[in-house]
Amino acid sequence: MRVAYLAVLLFGLLSATALSQAYPMRTPVPRTTSVPALRGLAVDREIEERFRIGLDDESRGNWKGAAAEFERILALSPAEPKGSTARYDLAIAYANLGRNDDAAAQLRAAIALDPGFLAAMANLISVELARGDLAAARAVADRYVALDPESARALYSRGIVALHAGDATTARADFGKLLHANPSYAIAHYNLALAEERLQRYDAAERELRSALALVPTYARAQFALGVVLLREGRRRDARDAFSKASRDAVADPALQNIATAMRDSIAI
């Protein structure tokens, strides 16, 4: 009997606890009557709401709407990390609107506020490349690699910038390191081969291109590059075969297909 009473009592207590459990509201009720404090809470709430709307706009591709939301957030001078984050998100909207100068300025400001902001550095490299400013892209890439030397994106980005700028030695080092962690990444083998080719290390370039083609046999651009390397090595017949295969595989890339066909036809055996 006592056990039954105890069970009923316990059930009652648990039910009462469940009924009286308080769930936090999404926006806490202000517990102050101070006007500046109330104003601060209102600003915080506006920032949160505009972040939500801005991110929603970005997910729907409404870049103009998103830019307006993040510009308004910045006008409210948010504290960190919201300040650097709003600038980062605004830069994405600007880049998609083709306003690359403005995007770069926002990303630089975000990094100034938060010097370890790696995602902002990654995006700033893309934006600087789109602006055609190789020196600026290289400066950010150097900083990115210094902060995170094992980051695949840091190594890849600096390698690409170095290839564009003609610094084949840095590109070779970065893609080589990237491949240590990602030996099955065909694109890294291809980029490393380009660096080797520019350093006139044709045997190494050929090896990397054959690795890329072993991973992706229909990689037309790698096949074309192999033709170029074989031509440089004086192996005209092999080069012609490679251009011929590149021409067949480059169905989705008419420009590459045309040049591969022209190369094949211009090699007299």
Added chain:
Amino acid sequence: MSSALVVRIVAPVLAAAALACGGAAWAKSASLEDMLAGQLIAADVPAMLGPITSAGRKGWECKPERAASAQGSQAAELPPDPESP
């Protein structure tokens, strides 16, 4: 035909022919180089990383910041390898 005549007439003709052939070979090689110029282009620049919420970049939930420091090519959102049929 005297040897002097050979030296005076045939030799210059042969020299001119050799120069012409050499020039043609050089021109062919130069045109191949012209065709190749700018054709070995680096792979694509990675696409920009996505937006970040008001919580900021710190913490496990921030996917773009994790991608920025990932060591794997896929996790880092690098350009994907071309597909093989």
